[in-house]
Amino acid sequence: MEGSGPRKAIGFWILVASLVTSFAWLAYPLYVIRPFRHQGARELAAALSAIQTQPVVDAICVVLALAGLACYWRAQPRRSRRILAAVGTLAVGAFAALSQVNVYELMFHPDTHPLFAAARQTKIDADDKVLAVRLGGSARAYPIRTIAYHHIINDVVGQVPIVATY
Numbered sequence: 001m002e003g004s005g006p007r008k009a010i011g012f013w014i015l016v017a018s019l020v021t022s023f024a025w026l027a028y029p030l031y032v033i034r035p036f037r038h039q040g041a042r043e044l045a046a047a048l049s050a051i052q053t054q055p056v057v058d059a060i061c062v063v064l065a066l067a068g069l070a071c072y073w074r075a076q077p078r079r080s081r082r083i084l085a086a087v088g089t090l091a092v093g094a095f096a097a098l099s100q101v102n103v104y105e106l107m108f109h110p111d112t113h114p115l116f117a118a119a120r121q122t123k124i125d126a127d128d129k130v131l132a133v134r135l136g137g138s139a140r141a142y143p144i145r146t147i148a149y150h151h152i153i154n155d156v157v158g159q160v161p162i163v164a165t166y
Contacts, residue, residue: 005075007072008075008076011070011073011075011076014064014067014068015085015088017064018062018064018092019091019095021057022057022091022092022095022096023091023095025050026098029047029054030103032044032046032047055100059096061096062092062093062096065092066089069085069086069089072085128143128145129144130143131147131166133162135160136158136160138157139157140157142164144166147164147166
């Protein structure tokens with residue numbers, strides 16, 4: 001690291017720490033909470049805690065990254081390294097913005113208009129699993145294969161609004 005030593009080093013390490021922290025706060029909950037993966041109680045609690053603290057951690061990371069960039073920029077004479085530091089700062093901002101998007105809500109949206117047919121008219125294999133609901137004289141069966149994609153089925157059974165999920 002050339003230039004005015006301590007200031008450049010401090011700015012560089014603040015920027016690196018902000019980049020690593022903002023990426024970790026984005027990636028860890030996505031890794032732990034992803035579908036079709038076993039989640040341990042402690043790692044799930046840590047991921048949910050990270051999600052709850054994300055806005056504060058992201059704001060701190062963005063402020064520190066900007067401060068680190070300013071410090072590094074003044075001390076670094078080489079244009080290519082300044083640009084690289086600016087890209088790192090933009091990445092911190094991008095990670096902060098992306099952490100506000102719940103990708104699982106985008107992937108798994110409720111089926112609000114399920115289609116039904118009589119059991120004899122369906123093409124469900126005899127060994128397919130279904131989630132069955134009976135209310136009063138009405139009954140519905142939701143194939144697990146369908147629920148696995150949507151995770152939520154909004155329906156009305158016997159004039160009662162229900163949410164079928166597992």
